[in-house]
Amino acid sequence: MSLGNLAEKEILEHLFKGSGIPTRPELWIGLCSGEPTEDGSDKRELTGNGYGRKKITASTTFGAATNGQISNTSIVSLPYATADWETTTNFFISTTGIAGETGNTLLAANKLNITKTIEKNDLPQFQAGELIIQLD
Numbered sequence: 068m069s070l071g072n073l074a075e076k077e078i079l080e081h082l083f084k085g086s087g088i089p090t091r092p093e094l095w096i097g098l099c100s101g102e103p104t105e106d107g108s109d110k111r112e113l114t115g116n117g118y119g120r121k122k123i124t125a126s127t128t129f130g131a132a133t134n135g136q137i138s139n140t141s142i143v144s145l146p147y148a149t150a151d152w153e154t155t156t157n158f159f160i161s162t163t164g165i166a167g168e169t170g171n172t173l174l175a176a177n178k179l180n181i182t183k184t185i186e187k188n189d190l191p192q193f194q195a196g197e198l199i200i201q202l203d
Contacts, residue, residue, distance in 0.1 A: 069201045071173035072106045073162070094128075094174065095120040095164040096143055096198070098191065099157040107173030110159055112166060116187075117149035120164045129198075136201035143198060145191040152185035158198065175200040 070078075080086045097120045101111040123143060130140040159176035161168075177199055185191055 069177060070105075070175050071103075071159075071171075073171050074174045075105075091125060091162060091174075094123050094125050095161045096123060096145065096193075097121075097159050097161060097166065098145065098152075098155045098185075099159060099176070100153040100155065102157055102178070103159050103173060103176050105173070107161070107171045108169050110161075110169070110173065110176075111157070112159075113152050113155065113185075114167060115150075116152055117146050118152055118166070119146050120161065120166050121145045122164055136199055138196050138200070139193060139198040140195050142195060143193040148185045148187055148189045148191070150187050152189075154182060154184045155179060155191070156182045158193070160198075160200070177201075 077088045081088045097110065098113045098118070099111040100113060103110040121143060128139050128141060128143065129137050157176055157178050160174045162172040162174060180197060
């Protein structure tokens with residue numbers, strides 16, 4: 068999966084109806100223990116033990132889109148784990164920082180390059196170029 072239903076709807080309506088896509092200067096990165104659903108109803112988001120979504124500034128975190136994809140240009144760090152987290156397989160980008168919400172706020176998601184169990188005192192980070200979102 069790449070784009071969520073919300074982003075797909077906004078792009079299609081922009082292209083074919085001329086309606087605007089809302090500007091979102093702040094987005095939120097979250098981690099999942101499985102692939103989230105495109106409608107955001109089941110993100111399989113991690114919970115507890117220091118986990119929380121990370122707020123990012125979209126205009127300074129992502130570079131220019133090329134070849135149908137966009138990626139981060141700087142390191143993105145989430146909070147330190149205060150105890151072991153579940154095995155992490157995916158990330159997502161949401162319009163809200165409310166962990167565990169199940170509304171249609173999912174903009175995009177993708178699998179991680181490496182599946183990892185975050186352990187106590189780990190600092191989950193995405194190096195530049197690791198948060199890849201592509202149009203499919």
